[in-house]
Amino acid sequence: MGSFLLEQIVNGIITGSMYALVAAGMTMIFGVLRAINFAHGEYYMLGTFASWWVISHLATDYPLAIIAGVAMACVIAAIVGRLVMQRLVGQPFQAGVLATLGISLILQNAVILAFGGGYKVFEGGWIEPIELGDFGMSQQRVLLLLVTLVVFAGLEWMVRRTRLGRSIRAVSQNIECCQVNGIDVEQVVRRTFLIGVAIAALSGILTGPINVSIYGGMGEAITLKTFAVIVMGGMGNVRGTLIAGCLLGVVESLVAGFIGLQYRDSVGFIALLLMLMLRPHGLFSSKARF
Structure with a gap:
């Protein structure tokens, strides 16, 4: 019983790491735009499909496929960022919702038209097992956890120590003041958007071998679960996102293990409803942004 419980907790932390990795990009975008990017999960999908394609059709090694997948997602994000995202600066919240929902539908249907609507098998990755005490897990799961920790450490350093990070914090606090002081807000939005998309694509590529299909x-x-994570962690709070993502992953894993797999996906929506009713600002104060 104890070994099974520990296994569920470890698996939940790894799954939560994926949620947190995707949510980190979405919460950064929200911080500078005050808009939820409802197309964020599609960049997770684009990175995965681009990596799958180069592995399946070009016989590329998995490390090169990671680079190719992130690069392809970033190219598309650069176009979307210049044509759409930067134009949302200062626009009503509803404009961001409608625009990103439209982008989501376009990207989703473009992938279905290009590759078909059926399931594909993701080949590649490091799926050899690692023995940890009484249970084992694949190297890919350990890699996902390590990458998540490195990415969050890098984001923390970036927003605290770099010029871009200081600009992101400034824009997240007061867009009008930044414009008056000569900060190129649209450029900050584009760069933040690219960082968020790159992280989402990387997460999709790393979880591809785990999900298999x-x-x-x-x-x-992924977008819906990510939305639950950023609400739980506090809208715009990157550090809170990591804790909230891991918490959601652990609870989902425990529910799947002890109650039933069919109830796992309901956990995020229940948590979202409870958080909105009991603590709308999330587990962390909205003042703790970045």
């Missing part, structure tokens, strides 16, 4: 609508479920 991928499909054109996979980004939609």
Whole structure:
């Protein structure tokens, strides 16, 4: 019983790491735009499909496929960022919702038209097991956890120590003041958007070998769970996102292990409803942004 419980907790932390990795990009975008990017899961999907394609059709090694997948997602994000995202600066919240929902539908259907709506098998990754005490896990799961910790440490250093990070914090606090003081807000939005998309694509590529199968609508479920994570962690709070993501992953894993797998996906929505009713600002104060 104790070994099974420990296994569920470890698996939950790893799953939560993926949620947190995707949510980190979404919460950064929210911080500078005050808008939820409902197309964020589609960049997770794009990175996964691009990596799958170069592995399946070009016989590329997995490390090169990671680079190719992130690069492809960033190219598309650069176009979307210049044509759409930077134009949302200062616009009503509803404009961001409608614009990103439209982008989500376009990207999702473009992938389905290009590759079909069926499931694809993601080949590649490091799936050899590692023995940890009484249970084992694949190297890919350990890699996902380590990458998550490195990415969050890098984000913390970036927002605290670099010029771009200081600009991101400034824009997240007062856009009008930044414009008056000569900060190129649109450029900050584009760069933040690219960072967020790159992280989401990387997360998709790293979880591809774990999930094994991928499909054109996979980004939609990720977007909904990511939204639950950023609400739990505090809108715009990157550090809170890591804790909230791991917490959601652990609870989902425990529910799947002790109650039933069919109830796992309901956990995020229940947590979202409870958080909105009991603590709308999330587990951390909205003043703790970045």
